[in-house]
Amino acid sequence: MRRILKKALATAALIAFAAGAQAKETVVWWDFLSGGDGVRMKSLIDQFNKEHADSIEIQATTLEWGVPFYTKVQTSAAVGEGPDVMTYHLSRLPLGVATGTLREITPEELKAAGFSADNYAPANWKAAQVDGKQYAVPFDIHSVVLYYNKDKLAAAGLLGQDGLPKGLDGVDNFHAALEKLKAGGSEYGVSIHSAAGDSQWRIFYSLFSQQGGKFLSDNGKFLEGDNLDKAVKATSVVAKWVADGLAPKSTDYPASIALFTSGKAAMHINGVWEVPTFTDLGKQNKLGFEWGAIQLPTFFDQPATWADSHSFAIPNRKGKEISPEKLKAVLEVVKWMNEHSLFWATAGHIPAFSPVTSSDDFKKMQPNATYSTLAKTAVFDPSSKLAGVASPVYDAAGNFLMPAINGELDPQGAMEQMRDDLDGQTE
Amino acid sequence: MLASTRRAERRSAFILIAPFLLIYLVLFIYPTLKMLELSFTNAPLIGEGDWIYFKNYVRLFGDRLFKTAVWNTGYFVVLTVVPNVATGLLIALMVDRLKGWTQSVVLAAFFLPYILPVSVVFLMWRWILDLQFGIAQYPIEFFYGERVPVFRTIPWFLPMVGLITIWWTNGFNVLLFIAGLRNISPEIYDAAALDGASRWQLFWKITWPLIWPVTALVATIQLILQLKIFDQVYLFSVGGRSEPTMVLVQYIYQEAFQRNRGGYAATVATALFVLIAALSVLQYQVLRARSAE
Numbered sequence: 001m002r003r004i005l006k007k008a009l010a011t012a013a014l015i016a017f018a019a020g021a022q023a024k025e026t027v028v029w030w031d032f033l034s035g036g037d038g039v040r041m042k043s044l045i046d047q048f049n050k051e052h053a054d055s056i057e058i059q060a061t062t063l064e065w066g067v068p069f070y071t072k073v074q075t076s077a078a079v080g081e082g083p084d085v086m087t088y089h090l091s092r093l094p095l096g097v098a099t100g101t102l103r104e105i106t107p108e109e110l111k112a113a114g115f116s117a118d119n120y121a122p123a124n125w126k127a128a129q130v131d132g133k134q135y136a137v138p139f140d141i142h143s144v145v146l147y148y149n150k151d152k153l154a155a156a157g158l159l160g161q162d163g164l165p166k167g168l169d170g171v172d173n174f175h176a177a178l179e180k181l182k183a184g185g186s187e188y189g190v191s192i193h194s195a196a197g198d199s200q201w202r203i204f205y206s207l208f209s210q211q212g213g214k215f216l217s218d219n220g221k222f223l224e225g226d227n228l229d230k231a232v233k234a235t236s237v238v239a240k241w242v243a244d245g246l247a248p249k250s251t252d253y254p255a256s257i258a259l260f261t262s263g264k265a266a267m268h269i270n271g272v273w274e275v276p277t278f279t280d281l282g283k284q285n286k287l288g289f290e291w292g293a294i295q296l297p298t299f300f301d302q303p304a305t306w307a308d309s310h311s312f313a314i315p316n317r318k319g320k321e322i323s324p325e326k327l328k329a330v331l332e333v334v335k336w337m338n339e340h341s342l343f344w345a346t347a348g349h350i351p352a353f354s355p356v357t358s359s360d361d362f363k364k365m366q367p368n369a370t371y372s373t374l375a376k377t378a379v380f381d382p383s384s385k386l387a388g389v390a391s392p393v394y395d396a397a398g399n400f401l402m403p404a405i406n407g408e409l410d411p412q413g414a415m416e417q418m419r420d421d422l423d424g425q426t427e
Numbered sequence: 428m429l430a431s432t433r434r435a436e437r438r439s440a441f442i443l444i445a446p447f448l449l450i451y452l453v454l455f456i457y458p459t460l461k462m463l464e465l466s467f468t469n470a471p472l473i474g475e476g477d478w479i480y481f482k483n484y485v486r487l488f489g490d491r492l493f494k495t496a497v498w499n500t501g502y503f504v505v506l507t508v509v510p511n512v513a514t515g516l517l518i519a520l521m522v523d524r525l526k527g528w529t530q531s532v533v534l535a536a537f538f539l540p541y542i543l544p545v546s547v548v549f550l551m552w553r554w555i556l557d558l559q560f561g562i563a564q565y566p567i568e569f570f571y572g573e574r575v576p577v578f579r580t581i582p583w584f585l586p587m588v589g590l591i592t593i594w595w596t597n598g599f600n601v602l603l604f605i606a607g608l609r610n611i612s613p614e615i616y617d618a619a620a621l622d623g624a625s626r627w628q629l630f631w632k633i634t635w636p637l638i639w640p641v642t643a644l645v646a647t648i649q650l651i652l653q654l655k656i657f658d659q660v661y662l663f664s665v666g667g668r669s670e671p672t673m674v675l676v677q678y679i680y681q682e683a684f685q686r687n688r689g690g691y692a693a694t695v696a697t698a699l700f701v702l703i704a705a706l707s708v709l710q711y712q713v714l715r716a717r718s719a720e
Contacts, residue, residue, distance in 0.1 A: 066666075071684040074472070074473075075473070078472075098687075099473075100474075195558075195576065195579050196667055198666055249558070249576065250580075251576075252558070395669070395681075395685070398669060399668050399669060402579075402668060403579075403668050406579065
C-alpha cells in the first residue's frame with residue numbers, strides 16, 4: 001500500500017513538473033559570435049535566462065561565422081528546421097530575403113512587442129528592411145578601427161597632447177608614419193589580416209568611400225566609370241604598405257592580432273570586436289603596453305569607414321512556421337537584448353538602440369566613446385543580393401583584392417577582373 | 428513441380444533482396460535521376476525551376492572555372508593517388524618487419540592522424556605553416572631562402588594540401604597492406620630464401636604479385652576518394668584566392684550553396700559523376716589486365 005502511494009505521489013510530482021515546463025517557452029537561438037564578443041553574448045544570455053527563469057529559456061548554439069553559418073541557415077529554413085531567432089548581418093539581408101530565408105516581422109507585431117523606429121538611427125532601421133518590409137531588428141553597428149600601441153607612437157613622436165595619435169591623415173602622411181615606426185624598431189608599422197578577402201574588403205571599402213566612390217551604381221553595374229580608378233587607388237595604398245614591408249604579407253587572422261599584442265607591430269587595423277581581446281589581455285597584464293583605438297584616419301577627401309550591423313532575424317521555416325506564442329517570446333528576447341546592449345558595447349560594438357548610446361554610461365566607456373564618432377560617416381555595403389557577408393562580393397575580394405594587396409596581381413588588372421566577375425553575375 | 432519450386436525460389440529471393448533494392452532505389456537511384464532532371468532546369472538551391480533543355484550543358488563547355496576545376500581535380504589525383512598507395516605499402520613493409528609491442532606502437536603512431544576530423548587537421552597545419560609563427564617556416568626559409576605563405580601561393584597550394592592529405596589518410600592504407608602482407612604464407616619466403624633469392628627478388632617475385640589485389644583495391648578507393656576531394660581544399664582556401672585552386676566538388680558547393688544555382692550545380696555534379704564512373708571503369712580494366720599477365 002505504501003509503495004503504491006509513493007508511486008502515485010511520484011507520478012503526480014512528474015505531471016506537475018511537466019506542466020510547469022510546458023508553460024515555459026523555449027527559444028532556440030543561433031549565432032556566429034565566437035570571438036571576444038561571443039563570451040559577452042553568452043553572459044547576456046545567462047542573465048536573460050536567470051531573469052526569466054519561469055517564462056522563457058534561450059537555448060543558444062554558436063556556429064561558424066560566414067559562409068558556413070549562412071548556408072546552414074538557408075538550407076535548414078527551407079526544410080522547416082532551424083532556430084527561432086538568429087543573428088544576421090544587415091549587409092546580407094537582401095540576399096537572405098531573395099533566397100526566402102527570412103520571415104517578415106509585420107508592423108503590428110513590432111508595435112505589439114513595443115518596438116519603435118525612433119529608438120534607432122534612421123539609416124540603420126531602414127537597412128533592416130527590403131522593399132519596405134521589416135525583416136530584422138538592428139542590434140549594433142560594428143566597424144573597423146585603428147588600434148595603436150601608445151608607447152611606440154609616443155616614441156615616434158606621433159602622439160598628441162591629448163594622448164591620441166596625430167599626423168596620420170592623408171596617404172603620404174600615414175606612409176611616412178609607418179616608416180618612422182619601422183625605423184623605431186617595430187617589425188611592422190601596421191599589422192593587417194592580409195590573407196583573406198573579408199578583412200581586406202573592410203579596409204578597401206573604407207578607403208574607396210573616402211574618395212566618394214560608388215561600388216554598385218544604381219543601374220546595377222559594378223565599379224562604373226571613374227569608380228574603377230578610385231578602387232585601384234584604394235587597393236594601391238594598402239599594396240604599397242605590404243610591398244614596402246610596412247605591413248605583413250599574406251598573414252592569417254590570429255597571427256595578425258598576435259603581431260600587435262606581442263609588440264611586433266605598432267598599429268593594427270581590425271574590427272571593433274577585438275576590443276575585448278585587448279581589454280582582457282591588458283587587465284591580466286599580459287600586453288606590456290598601453291593601447292588605444294581610434295576611427296580610421298582620413299586618407300583621402302572625406303572621412304568614411306566601412307560598417308555593418310548585427311541584427312536579429314527570424315528564419316522563414318517552410319511548413320513549420322513560428323507560433324504566435326513563440327514569436328512573442330522571441331520578440332521579448334530581442335527587445336531585452338537591445339535594452340541591455342550597454343554590456344554588448346564592452347564587446348566593442350556600438351549599440352543600435354539609441355537610448356543606450358545617449359546614456360552617460362556609454363559616453364564614459366573607453367575606447368568605445370573615442371571611436372564611436374565613426375558611426376556618423378559609416379558606409380554600409382551596397383544593398384544587393386551580390387553583396388554582404390559571405391556573398392559574391394566577399395568571394396571576389398578574396399580572389400582579386402587580396403592577391404593585389406599581396407603583390408600577386410597588379411591593382412589595375414585585379415580591379416578590372418573584380419568588376420568583370422561581379423558584372424558577370426548580375427544576370 | 429519443377430516450375431513451382433523455381434517460382435517459390437524466385438519469390439523468396441525477391442523477398443530477400445527487396446529491402447536492399449528498396450533502399451538502393453530510394454536513396455541512390457531516385458536522387459541520381461532527380462539530379463539529372465535538375466541539371467536541365469534553372470532551379471535555385473531549393474525549389475523548382477523552369478526546363479531549359481541543354482543550356483546548362485552548353486554553358487558548362489564554355490565555363491572557364493569548370494575547366495580550372497577539372498584540371499585541378501586531375502592534378503590533385505596525380506599528386507595523391509600513387510604516392511599515397513606507394514607510401515602506404517612502404518610503411519606497411521617496414522612495420523611488418525617489427526615484432527610484438529613495438530609493432531603495435533609504431534602502427535598506432537601511423538594510424539593516429541587518420542582518426543582526426545578534417546577541421547583539426549586544418550587547424551594544426553595552418554599553425555604549423557603560419558607565415559609569422561609557424562614552425563615549418565624555419566626549414567622553408569632555410570631551403571627556399573624566404574618564408575612562403577603556403578596556402579596563399581598558388582603553385583604551393585595543391586602540392587601542400589596533397590602532402591597533408593597523404594599524412595592524414597595514409598594510416599588506413601597501411602592497415603590494409605599489413606592485412607594483405609600477413610596473408611602471404613611465410614613458407615613461400617622460406618622456400619625462396621633456401622633457393623638463395625635476394626631481398627630485392629623476394630619483394631618483386633613474391634610480395635609484389637601476391638599483394639597486388641590489395642594494391643588494386645587501395646588504388647581504386649584512393650582514386651574515387653581523391654576525385655571527390657573537397658574538405659581540405661575548401662578549408663585551406665576559404666577567404667582567399669579560391670578560384671585558381673578550385674576543385675570540382677568545391678565548385679558544385681559554390682554554385683549551389685553560395686550562388687543559389689541548383690540547376691547548374693547539378694550539371695557540374697553530373698559531369699563529375701560521369702568522370703568518376705568512366706575513370707573507375709578504366710582503372711578497373713587496367714588493373715585487371717595487369718593481374719591477368
